[in-house]
Amino acid sequence: MSDAMPMPIVPAEWLEKHLHDPGLSIIDASWYLPAQGRDAEKEYEEAHIPRAVFFDQDLVVEPGVDLPHAMPSPSHFAQHLGSMGISVHDNIVVYDGPGFFSAPRVWWMLRTMGAKKVAVLAGGLDGWKKDGRPVTAEPTKTAGCYFEAEFDTDTVVPFDEMKRIATSGNAIVVDARPAGRFTGEEPEPRKGMRSGHIPGSLNVPFTELSKDGRLKDVDVLRALFSEAGVPKDRPLVTSCGSGVTAAALLLALEEAGYENIRLYDGSWSEWGARSDTEVETGPARGVQK
16 A cells, blocks of 8 residues: 555545554544534544544634635635644545545635645545544644645636626536435425526536445446536536535546536525526536537
8 A cells, every 4th residue: 555645535544554644634524414413523522533623614614704614715714724733735634424425525625725635535434433443532632833825716616707607608517416406396405595506507416426435436427427418628617505515526526537627615505595696497408519
């Protein structure tokens, strides 16, 4: 097994072998929807991977923005990461409970803020524990440091640009929400939210991307994206309910060889709640040539 950290997915075997390496940071990025009935912080306090710090995805957001998981400013992000003892130069392993749900969001945030060596743990904490690997309830002691954030603004699509994209079709939106919410046949979990999707969007539910907490093989992902009509020769924008599983979709697309992929941070929480946006219902109508 190579000593270099595999990216963007790191096997549990590698992490267990390198648990005590200097320059390694581990982040528990677990976050759950209310319907899942799991308390991420409580679970962290009861059992986490040794050296892991807890990243609260409802706390590390831009203050004053009335959207869930709004991408924080570089200074706000750096303040939180520095207080966790994480350097932009570290090998950073991010995990969540089930394995491929909320961890990719923090993986994407870290990359967007300048970290180069970031990976998501295959199988997550559930898989780690199932394999009998070490966990602890002891608080992780950290020494604060300086996280030198360098925000890559090109990776994030703001609302005004998203409106232009929806009108012009100069990029293809790929939505990670379940099919029923995409088509409008099922209600949104957030109150006051319209059902449906951004005009011209394609749908690849994030639940199709992984199995047993592990990202599916590249060939399977390519077939999945091809079947959904995702083109390889057009700019892509990923979206979801609140920007969390859009990052999982972005990671999977990159692994399948797609390029020029950005993330709409406001996602459906923004688009579906506004009165000045168009909404389509029904299945995806496909990419216009």
